[in-house]
Structures are given as C-alpha cells and as structure tokens.
Amino acid sequence: MTAHQDLALRKRAARAEAALRRKEAHAADAGAGAGMLSSVLAGYRGVPLSGYMPIRSEIDPLPAMAEAAAHGPVAIPVIEAPGAPLRFARWEPDMALVPGAFGALVPEAAEFLTPEILIVPLLAFTRSGHRLGYGGGFYDRTLEALRAARPAYAIGFAYGAQEAGEIPLEPTDAPLDLIVTEREIITPAR
Numbered sequence: 001m002t003a004h005q006d007l008a009l010r011k012r013a014a015r016a017e018a019a020l021r022r023k024e025a026h027a028a029d030a031g032a033g034a035g036m037l038s039s040v041l042a043g044y045r046g047v048p049l050s051g052y053m054p055i056r057s058e059i060d061p062l063p064a065m066a067e068a069a070a071h072g073p074v075a076i077p078v079i080e081a082p083g084a085p086l087r088f089a090r091w092e093p094d095m096a097l098v099p100g101a102f103g104a105l106v107p108e109a110a111e112f113l114t115p116e117i118l119i120v121p122l123l124a125f126t127r128s129g130h131r132l133g134y135g136g137g138f139y140d141r142t143l144e145a146l147r148a149a150r151p152a153y154a155i156g157f158a159y160g161a162q163e164a165g166e167i168p169l170e171p172t173d174a175p176l177d178l179i180v181t182e183r184e185i186i187t188p189a190r
C-alpha cells in the first residue's frame with residue numbers, strides 16, 4: 001500500500017467514527033447548542049460572517065447567525081464546482097432557500113460577499129485546531145484562497161463529542177483559529 005492510500009483509508013475510518021459520535025451527540029441535544037457561539041460572535045459585531053445551513057447531524061448555528069444578521073452581513077456557503085473554493089451568498093433569517101449541491105440549502109437569488117469570519121462545520125476536530133470535513137476539501141481550498149488575500153478567522157463549530165485525539169493530516173489541511181462547542185471555547189495552542 002502506498003502512503004497516499006494509507007492516508008485515504010485512515011481518513012475514511014476517522015470520518016466514519018466521527019460521524020457516529022456526532023449522530024449520538026445530535027440525538028441527545030435539545031437543540032440549544034449555539035449559546036457559546038453567540039457569545040463569541042458578540043465580540044465581532046458588523047464583521048462579515050459566514051455560517052452554514054446545517055445538514056444531517058451538524059450542530060445548529062442558526063440562532064447565532066440570526067443574532068449576527070441583526071448587526072452585520074451574514075452569508076452561507078455555495079458550491080460552484082468540485083475542486084473550486086466555496087462562494088458565500090448573503091443570508092437573512094426567513095429568506096427563500098433552495099437545495100444546493102450535496103443537499104445544503106442556498107439562497108434562491110445569490111448576492112455574494114467575502115466573509116472575514118467563517119463558522120466552519122466539521123466531522124472531527126482536535127484541540128490543536130485540526131479539522132476533518134466530508135472530504136471535498138472545500139473549506140481547505142476556501143480558507144487558503146481567502147487567507148492569500150487577508151486574514152480569515154476560522155471558527156470550528158461542533159459538539160464536544162466530536163473532539164478527536166488526533167486526525168490524519170494532509171499538507172493542504174487549513175487550521176482552525178478557534179473551536180466552539182455547546183459547552184466550551186477552545187483556543188488551539190500552536
């Protein structure tokens with residue numbers, strides 16, 4: 001087996017395990033997981049922000065996004081093509097949405113903006129700020145492109161149960177600046 005195949009297998013196993021743990025946490029949660037996220041975002045009122053429309057068992061950031069939308073621009077990710085960075089379309093609570101690529105909802109009529117703070121969904125995280133996503137590399141590519149122009153602050157948002165001891169790493173994996181769970185705010189030590 002090549003090193004590349006070995007890495008792909010380890011990532012696949014880590015994804016399957018993390019998906020199970022996230023599902024359990026989601027089933028046990030009453031849906032009030034965004035309180036910590038709201039308090040973090042209160043320190044950045046008016047800064048362009050991206051959130052996400054939760055799919056499957058992702059922790060729900062919508063209450064925090066709705067609060068932020070009262071003070072500044074909020075956007076949600078739109079997939080334009082496989083292998084391309086995400087783009088971000090302005091979001092308002094209660095706006096008309098349609099299913100986008102891979103099932104997440106996107107605005108019916110997109111008005112694009114560039115976020116400076118990104119709430120990033122994930123399958124697993126580590127305390128050092130590593131992230132495992134669904135394997136499309138979308139957030140890795142997006143953070144790399146945004147950070148080439150100016151700082152972009154990536155906040156991983158997850159259930160505490162999604163913490164992993166370690167995650168198989170690739171050179172293209174973009175680090176998280178902060179991790180927020182339903183009970184904790186974690187600043188990665190680097």
Ligand SMILES: Nc1nc2c(c(=O)[nH]1)N(C=O)[C@@H](CNc1ccc(C(=O)N[C@@H](CCC(=O)O)C(=O)O)cc1)CN2
Nearest residue numbers: 052053054055058077079102104121134135136138139
């Ligand atoms: N809520 C939400 N919106 C989001 C993301 C996200 O992670 N969460 N994305 C973040 O990127 C983008 C969507 N990316 C996605 C990429 C892959 C799959 C997916 O279902 N993948 C398959 C496996 C694909 C494969 O490896 O062949 C799977 O997980 O079963 C879903 C979403 C943009 N919007």
Ligand SMILES: Nc1ncnc2c1ncn2[C@@H]1O[C@H](COP(=O)(O)OP(=O)(O)OP(=O)(O)O)[C@@H](O)[C@H]1O
Nearest residue numbers: 132133134135136137138139140141144170172173
């Ligand atoms: N900046 C980049 N430029 C080119 N290719 C990249 C970049 N970032 C990631 N990739 C490629 O995308 C593929 C998937 O990456 P990875 O497994 O890290 O996705 P992920 O972080 O789990 O998914 P996502 O970010 O979509 O949630 C890998 O083959 C990786 O090499």
